[in-house]
Amino acid sequence: MLSGGVGGARFLQGLLHAQGAAGTDTEITVVANTADDLWLHGLKICPDLDTVMYTLGEGIDHERGWGRRDETWSVKEELAAYGGEAPWFGLGDRDIATHLMRTRMLDAGYPLTQVTAALCERWLTPGFGDRLRLLPMSDDRVETHIAVADDDAPSGRRVVHFQEYWVGMHAAVPAEAVIVVGQEKATPAPGVLEAIETADVVLLPPSNPVVSVGTILGVPGIREALRATTAPVVGLSPIVGGAHVRGMAEQLLGAIGVEVSAAAVAEHYGARSRDGVLDGWLVDTADAELVPRIEAAGIACRAVPLMMTDVDATAAMARAALELAAPAPPTRPAG
Amino acid sequence: MLSGGVGGARFLQGLLHAQGAAGTDTEITVVANTADDLWLHGLKICPDLDTVMYTLGEGIDHERGWGRRDETWSVKEELAAYGGEAPWFGLGDRDIATHLMRTRMLDAGYPLTQVTAALCERWLTPGFGDRLRLLPMSDDRVETHIAVADDDAPSGRRVVHFQEYWVGMHAAVPAEAVIVVGQEKATPAPGVLEAIETADVVLLPPSNPVVSVGTILGVPGIREALRATTAPVVGLSPIVGGAHVRGMAEQLLGAIGVEVSAAAVAEHYGARSRDGVLDGWLVDTADAELVPRIEAAGIACRAVPLMMTDVDATAAMARAALELAAPAPPTRPAG
Structure with missing residues (x-):
């Protein structure tokens, strides 16, 4: 799965829920966007990696969707009192501990992939063992x-x-x-291309098509791997009823000249049969009338409810995506 | 004034209180010990500089005597959950903001003296303007x-x-x-030698003689400046009644072979007339019987109450130190 932050993490929760006990043999590799990363106050902050890590490790603030629960904000308050940079950024105290650990390891020369694995030993290993791997899209600065x-x-x-x-x-x-x-000079992080190559299915969650999935696809080699893999590639539309589920994202589609519609985003990704990356695409039931247009673009398409209102609704989305990836074998004719 | 952390900062409060309105023309330079400094979690921490800064800037936790008041401890808790180093160190969230600002400036290439001045713009400038300067003993790592x-x-x-x-x-x-x-290769921070040279009086507060005042005196050039200045040099004993006011310090006197007594510490510093640094020394009234021994060592000595129980008691100690430095002129004979 390729993933942005909040949307990707929530979808992943639904996917794990959908797998249930049957999923305990499933191996999932999450390739997370790192193009949102930033340095603030000398700390390396990786919002999407952390959102995935905290969400699956039960450390997330569910209401905000990002950052730690039971968070305190003393450091942020004091940095502002010193006239520190970027007082608008939500830098919680508990969250800062993660950034301190990360920055220390990066300063010691470890690549982000290894640093992320070390942080995940706290958040993911206890619950998932080796079955869930979180990889940055690249160890390079993008x-x-x-x-x-x-x-x-x-x-x-x-x-x-x-x-x-x-x-x-x-x-x-x-x-x-x-x-x-930095994108054109970046290389995929170790494990990313192999995970795509050997996957049974690749999922694109309803993350932002420009600054989340788009930046991952932009790392040289990743788009090519998606086009070459034997696994079906299925995505879920982040646009529902002509509006982005996470509102502000519409600004970004405009900047790359893509209409705010579930069909236009599918066409932007494109069909694998026509130089694109998608085999299948889920749109919301509100966009059911777009299905023929998307299928005409060479992409298998179904309309199902796509609002991640709770984990059951999200699990249903994940099941629908897996079904679109691997349709149930036709039932044997009776007799 | 040379200063360690808690003891030095409290004495300084008493000194300022003693000066009162009359002290608004007084310029005070505090040369603080930096040999307690450490790097933890990638942050540069300067306990003595911060204790002085927070105490005079009304940010200190009065009960503990160090760190910020209204402190929270979320980062420390999380660092421990990650298995981070030195979980015993009291690293509060508000305090961490100071270390982040400091580390950032040091990483940008500014020497500790300039970084300290920048931090003091928040803590000292509003209350004291240019009249109170806080200098590290050295910009070098000691x-x-x-x-x-x-x-x-x-x-x-x-x-x-x-x-x-x-x-x-x-x-x-x-x-x-x-x-x-690193001590023998260190040089005094810019301003330190000049402050000693041009002072009207130099005070050694009841800070630890080994790891606070001792480390400052050990920076090549500082002891020589104290011996050369025209200003009287007066110290206050941190030992009262044969015990260190801050208990654990006795361990350190033992390590350098100095008896735990107000007289032995005075003799350890030595009289300026005999290759030492002291002109005057205050002992507690409990140690009044030591006055002749100390005066025999060439150091003017008075016994006054030396417990910094509150700011008035501490102000009285500061007044006694200033009086020992500059005795009141003899009253003119009547008639």
Whole structure:
């Protein structure tokens, strides 16, 4: 599974729930987006890796969907009192311990993949053993920056880190361009290509198609691996009824010239039979009328409820995705 | 004033109180011990600088005497859950913000003196303007290590950082030796020698004679500056009635072969007239019988109450120290 943060983590919970006891033999590799990562106050912060890790390790704040539960905010308060940078970023005290551990290991020379594995020994190993692996998409620095209009700048635009656009500015101004710094020189993290190559199924959860799944696909080699794998590749639309389930994301589709529709996103990913990466695509029942258009693009499509309102609803989505990936064998004719 | 942590900071509060409104023209330079400093979790921690800064900036936890008031401990709890190093060290969340700011500036290449000045802009500038300067004793890395007996080690001893001995082991085993790593190559921080040279009076508060005042005096150039200044140098005994006011310190005097007595510490510092650094020394009234012995060593001595029970008692100690430094002019004979 490729994954962004909150949406990917919730879908993964549903997938695990859907597998139930039968899933105890299932091996899942989660390849998480790291283009949202940032350095703040000397700390390396990996929001998507942490959201997946905390969600599956029962450490997440369920209401916010990110960060630690029972969180305190003393460090953030004090950093602001010192006039520290980026006071808009939600940096909780418990969360900071993760960043301190991570930064220390990175400074010691360990690649992010190994650092992530070490952190997961606390969060994932007790519950999942070796069956659930969390990998960053790359050990290299890849960072999404957003160009926004700025009348005060000589060029008329200003480029900010994705987190500043998303969290600091609440995506309240149009994104004129998405620039993924370092992407063309990045290589997939160890294990990523092998996981795609040897998978039985590859899932694209309803994560952001531009700054989550899009940045993973943009790491040279990953798109090619998805096109080459023998596993079916099935995605779930993050757009429901012509609106993004997580609202602000619409700004980003506009920046890459993609219409805000479940069909347009499917066409953007494209069919594997036509230079794309998808074999199947789930849209919400509200978008059922788009199914023929998507199938016309060479992508198998079903309309099912796609709102992750609770873990049962999400598990049903996961089952629908797995069914689309591997249709039940036709029932043997009677007699 | 040379200063350790808690004792030095409390004495400084008394000194400021004693000066009162009359002290608004007084310029005070505090040269703080940095040999207790340590790196933990990738953060540079300077306990004595911070204790002075927080105490004078009204941010200290009065009960503990160190660290921030209204402190929370979430980061420490989480670091321990990750199996992080030194779980015994009291690293509060608010305090960590200071260490993050400091570490960031040090990593950017600023020397500790400038980093300290930047942090003091929050804590000291609003209340004191330019009248109170806090300087580290050195910008160089100087670290007190303690040798303790260890039957499991081939040499029969083990060397630990001062903080591990003091905080981690509660100084519960004898200190066999005090090793101040880096001291002989250190140079005094910018401003330290000039402050001593141009002072009207130099005060040694009742800080630890081995690991606080002793390490400052050990930075090449500082002892010489104290011997050369035209200012009187007056100290206050941290030993009262043959016991250290802050108990564990007795272990350290033993390690350098100095008897636990107000007179022995004075003799250890020595008289300026005899290759030492002291002109005057205050002992507690409980040690009044030691005054002749100390004066015989060439050091002017008075016995006054030396327990810093509250700010008024501490202010009285500061006044007594200033009086010993600059005796009131003899009253003019009547007529």
